Amino acid sequence: MAEELNRPQDELLSETEELEKRSAAARLFDVRRVIGGLFVVYGVIVTLLGLFNSSKDMEKAQGVRINLWMGLSMLVLGLLFLAWMWWRPTVVPSTEELREELREERDNNREG
Amino acid sequence: MGVFAAAGPGVRLDLDVFDYLILVIYFATVLGIGFAARRAISTSADFFLSGRSMPAWVTGLAFVSANLGALEIIGMAANGAQYGLMTLHYYWIGAVPAMVFLGIVMMPFYYGSKVRSVPEFLRLRFNRPTHLLNASIFAIAQVLIAGVNLYALALILDALLGWPLWASIVVGAAIVLTYITIGGLSSAIYNEVLQFFVIIAGLLPITIVGLVKVGGINGLFDAVRDSKLGDAALHTWQGTAGSDNPLGANWIGIVFGLGFVLSFGYWTTNFAEVQRALSAKDMSAARRTPIIGAFPKLIIPIITVIPGLIAIVTVKGLGAKTGDLTYNNSIPLLMRDLLPNGVLGVAVTGLVASFMAGMAANVSGFNTVFTYDLWQSYVRKGRSDDYYLRVGRIATVAGIIISIGTAFIAAGYDNIMNYIQALFSLINAPLFATFIVGMFWKRMSAWAGFWSLLLGTLSSLTLYLLYLADVVKFNSDLEESFWGAGLAFGTAVVVAVIVTLVTRPKPEDDLRGLVYGLAGTSTSGDAVLAADKVWWRNPVLLGGIAVVLAFLLYIPVW
Numbered sequence: 001m002a003e004e005l006n007r008p009q010d011e012l013l014s015e016t017e018e019l020e021k022r023s024a025a026a027r028l029f030d031v032r033r034v035i036g037g038l039f040v041v042y043g044v045i046v047t048l049l050g051l052f053n054s055s056k057d058m059e060k061a062q063g064v065r066i067n068l069w070m071g072l073s074m075l076v077l078g079l080l081f082l083a084w085m086w087w088r089p090t091v092v093p094s095t096e097e098l099r100e101e102l103r104e105e106r107d108n109n110r111e112g
Numbered sequence: 113m114g115v116f117a118a119a120g121p122g123v124r125l126d127l128d129v130f131d132y133l134i135l136v137i138y139f140a141t142v143l144g145i146g147f148a149a150r151r152a153i154s155t156s157a158d159f160f161l162s163g164r165s166m167p168a169w170v171t172g173l174a175f176v177s178a179n180l181g182a183l184e185i186i187g188m189a190a191n192g193a194q195y196g197l198m199t200l201h202y203y204w205i206g207a208v209p210a211m212v213f214l215g216i217v218m219m220p221f222y223y224g225s226k227v228r229s230v231p232e233f234l235r236l237r238f239n240r241p242t243h244l245l246n247a248s249i250f251a252i253a254q255v256l257i258a259g260v261n262l263y264a265l266a267l268i269l270d271a272l273l274g275w276p277l278w279a280s281i282v283v284g285a286a287i288v289l290t291y292i293t294i295g296g297l298s299s300a301i302y303n304e305v306l307q308f309f310v311i312i313a314g315l316l317p318i319t320i321v322g323l324v325k326v327g328g329i330n331g332l333f334d335a336v337r338d339s340k341l342g343d344a345a346l347h348t349w350q351g352t353a354g355s356d357n358p359l360g361a362n363w364i365g366i367v368f369g370l371g372f373v374l375s376f377g378y379w380t381t382n383f384a385e386v387q388r389a390l391s392a393k394d395m396s397a398a399r400r401t402p403i404i405g406a407f408p409k410l411i412i413p414i415i416t417v418i419p420g421l422i423a424i425v426t427v428k429g430l431g432a433k434t435g436d437l438t439y440n441n442s443i444p445l446l447m448r449d450l451l452p453n454g455v456l457g458v459a460v461t462g463l464v465a466s467f468m469a470g471m472a473a474n475v476s477g478f479n480t481v482f483t484y485d486l487w488q489s490y491v492r493k494g495r496s497d498d499y500y501l502r503v504g505r506i507a508t509v510a511g512i513i514i515s516i517g518t519a520f521i522a523a524g525y526d527n528i529m530n531y532i533q534a535l536f537s538l539i540n541a542p543l544f545a546t547f548i549v550g551m552f553w554k555r556m557s558a559w560a561g562f563w564s565l566l567l568g569t570l571s572s573l574t575l576y577l578l579y580l581a582d583v584v585k586f587n588s589d590l591e592e593s594f595w596g597a598g599l600a601f602g603t604a605v606v607v608a609v610i611v612t613l614v615t616r617p618k619p620e621d622d623l624r625g626l627v628y629g630l631a632g633t634s635t636s637g638d639a640v641l642a643a644d645k646v647w648w649r650n651p652v653l654l655g656g657i658a659v660v661l662a663f664l665l666y667i668p669v670w
Contacts, residue, residue, distance in 0.1 A: 013226055024154035
């Protein structure tokens with residue numbers, strides 16, 4: 001093993017470290033898409049409600065068009081997340097690439 | 113706790129079809145995350161540690177969200193209404209320094225040794241009895257607290273929406289169970305990040321509309337001055353020379369009891385929190401996790417303490433012992449009074465989200481400790497990884513079912529936060545003492561770890577029981593938890609020293625990377641300070657900024 005062990009030898013932990021090497025975590029989707037998507041939907045719903053607010057609603061909210069403002073804010077937040085994802089996408093390796101990687105690793109281990 | 117149950121139709125909210133639509137969309141999204149996260153799980157390391165692949169901003173927000181359970185939100189708003197701005201201590205001195213300390217000083221030990229849980233660090237540093245003791249206490253506590261979260265969710269949905277208790281318990285438990293059993297820690301963490309934003313979006317309108325109603329922050333402070341709280345509620349440190357202040361605690365209690373023992377105990381050793389950092393993709397991200405979490409923590413009082421103050425000046429008769437007007441109902445009452453349909457739906461969703469965030473953190477901490485630290489270490493060793501993955505999923509289901517049952521233990525308390533505090537002062541304060549001595553004193557022996565942990569826990573438990581039996585008197589539950597934590601910490605340190613002196617130390621080679629100064633690649637002074645190639649990702653710099661900000665925020669409200 002090239003890397004220096006940063007703790008006393010321990011069987012259980014070594015096993016888990018081996019497992020981390022064949023992790024599928026790289027296949028995890030990007031959470032920014034979910035946050036962006038949900039807030040765009042919420043933003044649209046609440047903004048529309050805000051546009052058609054009754055005077056009773058306005059009165060309850062102390063005259064603040066709270067639905068309109070919160071709706072627009074949520075919409076902007078959602079769009080910002082989607083823009084961030086578009087601007088800096090996470091590189092999700094395809095299944096073939098992952099397999100390739102695994103194969104290489106296994107070969108390396110055999111040599112080492 | 114009984115307070116929610118007593119709340120009759122008085123805090124019932126009038127939700128319309130759009131509010132329910134918002135809530136249903138949220139439930140669907142949460143479950144969707146669980147199902148979509150499933151394909152990212154092929155090993156137990158994926159299920160329990162997210163394959164150590166998360167970026168720092170995700171783990172950082174999950175870190176703060178795991179703590180942003182609805183008990184916390186409702187409890188802190190209640191404290192805001194009851195004690196005023198002194199509640200800020202829970203956020204600033206009572207959280208930020210400990211979070212920064214975790215990132216800068218302790219994370220190199222945790223993440224560097226690649227342990228899979230906090231109890232596991234004790235197994236390496238001390239011995240198996242210490243490990244078994246801590247893992248068992250932790251597992252039981254997590255199930256208890258998850259039960260509290262679940263029961264509280266049911267009570268508040270009963271009060272706000274008129275849902276029967278059993279229906280809320282079943283729906284809430286089923287959703288959390290589904291997304292964690294299927295998607296593991298990745299699913300829990302992703303949902304926590306989402307929950308963070310939903311909670312903020314849901315509660316911010318209360319603060320905005322509330323402040324408009326009372327005439328801005330100045331209007332609010334003027335009104336508080338004229339309220340039953342008075343001017344004392346607008347200061348955090350003034351009046352803490354004695355105990356003549358709303359919190360009834362002097363500055364020594366605040367700094368050492370809350371700011372040091374309770375807070376460091378909670379933030380640095382609570383696995384439900386630390387687990388988020390352990391799932392980070394590298395050491396730098398792991399160390400930044402709690403520090404990134406510290407920045408939102410600084411400003412969360414805007415949606416908790418401020419609404420508490422708004423409630424005390426706008427809701428007539430708030431502060432009743434029973435009925436609709438208890439302190440715990442501060443946020444629900446403001447939702448009823450101020451929010452029109454639409455944002456009301458988001459606010460209800462935010463509260464539901466925060467219950468789930470809190471409960472999911474407990475459950476995902478529980479299933480990891482149960483599987484790795486109890487089952488794999490002591491019951492069934494050496495099975496295949498698929499086997500442990502299955503155990504983890506079964507443990508999740510079993511843990512949630514037990515937590516439903518234990519929920520009712522909490523029913524006897526009138527302030528939920530105090531119950532939680534009592535539990536933490538029992539569990540975390542001695543643990544922190546054992547950790548901190550063990551990390552910096554290589555001479556400390558294996559059995560010293562066991563005895564300091566055991567006797568520390570027993571000492572605070574004894575004090576708590578004596579307090580409950582009225583043998584020992586304190587001004588408040590809160591004061592008891594300060595003293596209980598302090599006693600546990602002191603006992604643990606003293607026992608650690610005494611036992612060490614009469615037992616043999618562990619060989620230095622067995623402590624590599626676990627104790628400061630012993631040949632760890634990640635724990636040397638230089639490695640701790642340098643940490644990242646890019647200066648703006650340096651944990652020491654970011655942590656320093658967080659602490660300075662906490663200090664500056666105190667100035668206008670000292």
